[in-house]
Amino acid sequence: MKLKTRIIVGFAMIIMVPLLLFSATLYGFARTQAGKENSQALVSQSTGENTVYDIAISESVDSQARIHLMMKDVLMTAFVILISTALAIGLWIYRSIATPLVKLKKATQNIKEGNLDFVLEVDGTDEFSELCQDFEEMRRRLKESTEEKILMDKENKELISNISHDLKTPITAVKGYVEGIIDGVADTPEKMDRYVRTIYNKTNEMDHLINELTFYSKIDTNRIPYTFSKLNVNDYFSDCAEELAIEMETRGIELLYANYVEKDVLVIADGEQIRRVIHNIISNAVKYMDKTKGVIQIRVKDVGDFIQVEIEDNGKGIATKDLPYIFDRFYRTDVSRNSSKGGSGIGLSIVRKIMEDHGGKVWATSRQGIGTIMYFVLRKYQEVPIR
Secondary structure (H helix, E strand, O other): OOHHHHHHHHHHHHHHHHHHHHHHHHHHHHHHHHHHHHHHHHHHHHHOOOOHHHHHHHHHHHHHHHHHHHHHHHHHHHHHHHHHHHHHHHHHHHHHHHHHHHHHHHHHHHHHOOOOOOOOOOOOOOHHHHHHHHHHHHHHHHHHHHHHHHHHHHHHHHHHHHHHHHHHHHHHHHHHHHHHHHOOOOOOHHHHHHHHHHHHHHHHHHHHHHHHHHHHHHHHOOOOOOOOEEEEHHHHHHHHHHHHHHHHHHOOEEEEEEEOOOOOOEEEEOHHHHHHHHHHHHHHHHHOOOOOOEEEEEEEEEEOOEEEEEEEEOOOOOOOOOHHHOOOOOOOOHHHHHOOOOOOOOHHHHHHHHHHHOOOEEEEEEEOOOEEEEEEEEEEOOOOOOO
16 A cells, blocks of 8 residues: 555544544443433333422433533543544554664665675565665665676786786796897807797787787777678688788697688678687687697588688697686686686687677587687678569
């Protein structure tokens, strides 16, 4: 019952209940008085005419006394009825207001003290109950927001730690090789070439890391710059494979490429961002390559309405328990966490975000000690015939 309705009903009961009870009381007194008068009339008739006047005189005196007594009883009864009704109705209205207010006050005190682990339970449909229900919804959302903020702060601290590690490692390497060149350690053309190639690779790692951080900030604000266009599958992935082959050669890794798609097949995609997807997957494979002869294979297949790209490596593989989480932001397996590989933990999460924005998806299969296969799909471009 709404508070307005409850107050109106309360005031109506305060007025009507006393009136009804008071009327019932008067009716009772009237019936009692009428009964007494009838009995006295019968007595007077049975005693004769000589006693009528005596009875009438005494009756008038007794009647006045009874009227005074009756009025006194009526007033007392009315007073008791009014007080009782007012107290009952007041208590009813007070309880309907005070109970939710007490709970609301306790809830606000909990929030003031930073405690969000409680539930504000209030039954009813009046305004105070609705207020408490809204307050409970606010508490729940505030708790979710606080938990998200705590998680985000934790992730940001972990990101800073990971980035510091990732930057320190190549910088230290570059510094060491540059000092070697200055000190004349690279005293042959072969050594000089190896030193320069290593410095080049390490600076590429730092450049990739900086680009990854920049892109990560755009993911958080949903400001990823996409430029979608028609891409010929054969030409696009052949170019990507050619670029990657040169880079992998400097790392001593063999890159194999196979395209099983017809030459005229097109996809609608952002070429730059799909390159980022391929680069992030391959960088992850290189980072955890544990074989003397590293091999990475890229296969492009036609699977109906989609183009499926498979990137397979012969690295250390991923544990079954970790496989469902590798695309989560900041997730790293225990092995990689304890190793010297570092890793920001955002590379594969960026891959998933880009693929989702392209209307595709990405997943992986892996066997420890044998290697990992990463899959992603893009929808084919199909021209709609003009009728």
